Amino acid sequence: MGMKALGRHLLAEFYECNPEILDDLNIVEEYMKQSADVAGATIVNWTFHRFNPQGVSGVVVIAESHLAIHTWPEYGYAAIDLFTCGESVDPWKAFNFLKDKFQAQRVDVKEIQRGKYEEIGIPEGSSHKILTA
Amino acid sequence: MGMKALGRHLLAEFYECNPEILDDLNIVEEYMKQSADVAGATIVNWTFHRFNPQGVSGVVVIAESHLAIHTWPEYGYAAIDLFTCGESVDPWKAFNFLKDKFQAQRVDVKEIQRGKYEEIGIPEGSSHKILTA
Numbered sequence: 516m517g518m519k520a521l522g523r524h525l526l527a528e529f530y531e532c533n534p535e536i537l538d539d540l541n542i543v544e545e546y547m548k549q550s551a552d553v554a555g556a557t558i559v560n561w562t563f564h565r566f567n568p569q570g571v572s573g574v575v576v577i578a579e580s581h582l583a584i585h586t587w588p589e590y591g592y593a594a595i596d597l598f599t600c601g602e603s604v605d606p607w608k609a610f611n612f613l614k615d616k617f618q619a620q621r622v623d624v625k626e627i628q629r630g631k632y633e634e635i636g637i638p639e640g641s642s643h644k645i646l647t648a
Numbered sequence: 649m650g651m652k653a654l655g656r657h658l659l660a661e662f663y664e665c666n667p668e669i670l671d672d673l674n675i676v677e678e679y680m681k682q683s684a685d686v687a688g689a690t691i692v693n694w695t696f697h698r699f700n701p702q703g704v705s706g707v708v709v710i711a712e713s714h715l716a717i718h719t720w721p722e723y724g725y726a727a728i729d730l731f732t733c734g735e736s737v738d739p740w741k742a743f744n745f746l747k748d749k750f751q752a753q754r755v756d757v758k759e760i761q762r763g764k765y766e767e768i769g770i771p772e773g774s775s776h777k778i779l780t781a
Contacts, residue, residue: 521720522727524659526760530767562693562709572714574707576695580718580727581707587654590768594655594713596729623767625760627659634663634756635723 521630522580522600525610529593531620538588540565546616547575547584550609556582556599579604580629593617598629654763655713655733658743662726664753671721673698679749680708680717683742689715689732712737713762726750731762 536542544563551558556577563573574583580598587593595613597606614622632638669675677696684691689710696706707716713731720726728746730739747755765771 521725522718524727526657526762528763528767559697559705560695562695562707564692564709566711572692572709574695574709574714574716576697576705576707578699580705581716583707583714583716583731585655585713585731585733587763587768590763590770592654592763592768594657594731594762596731598716598718598727598729600718627758629659629727630661630720630723630725634661635720635725637723 519632520628521632521635522598522628523606524627524629525595525597525606526625526627527595527597527610527613528623529595529614529617529619530591530622532591532593533618534588534591536617537586537591537593538565538569538571540571543571543584543586544573546613547573547582550597550612551575551577551582553612554597554599554606554609555604556609577604582609593619652765653761654765654768655731655761656739657760657762658728658730658739659758659760660728660730660743660746661756662728662747662750662752663724663755665724665726666751667721667724669750670719670724670726671698671702671704673704676704676717676719677706679746680706680715683730683745684708684710684715686745687730687732687739687742688737689742710737715742726752
């Protein structure tokens with residue numbers, strides 16, 4: 516089965532999460548890195564930051580694109596991006612893992628294709644070689 | 649004028665860019681950081697990586713969310729995310745700046761609201777306080 520785009524990008528809104536978890540830099544960082552493993556991705560680098568008085572932002576750069584999070588503990592809300600390339604990585608596995616870990620009671624998620632083959636001139640059905648880190 | 653969401657997220661596809669620029673780690677990093685300034689954002693941290701044999705991935709974490717890029721010089725293509733919160737930052741300024749710098753001959757861009765007030769329980773018309781780094 517060939518893909519029709521270089522990547523899949525999940526834009527997830529997590530509502531009614533556990534606010535204490537959303538406000539803990541180390542836990543958020545750990546879960547995001549674990550989600551990369553769960554999805555089958557290769558971690559390249561990461562950066563996380565806690566804001567004053569609350570909230571965490573961070574990104575895990577993976578060989579297959581990136582996983583990002585921004586949290587608003589005061590609203591129990593997190594905006595999560597799971598952008599992966601290639602067929603060996605499944606962003607939905609990261610989504611389900613994080614939904615469970617952040618204890619989201621309600622979610623909204625969009626899946627958007629990035630780098631559609633027809634737009635960048637790759638013949639449909641091609642298997643794009645994933646670059647190694 | 650009040651916003652109806654915490655943030656705006658531009659998902660931009662840049663086609664037919666200058667491939668030499670897309671493959672240059674230092675230039676890509678510099679342009680992405682400059683685009684944060686152009687948008688009126690405050691840079692918190694960043695990480696960029698060049699892949700073998702080609703391509704650059706990187707993210708600038710800003711106080712107002714993040715700016716990310718993944719490049720495929722072999723296709724002249726870059727996937728760019730410009731996710732900003734608050735009314736004092738304009739992701740479209742970063743978009744126009746980067747479109748020019750990467751010499752994109754063709755673009756496709758979607759603007760998506762993140763953290764809609766009605767979903768997270770903030771009264772419409774509220775002015776959300778942006779957290780400082």
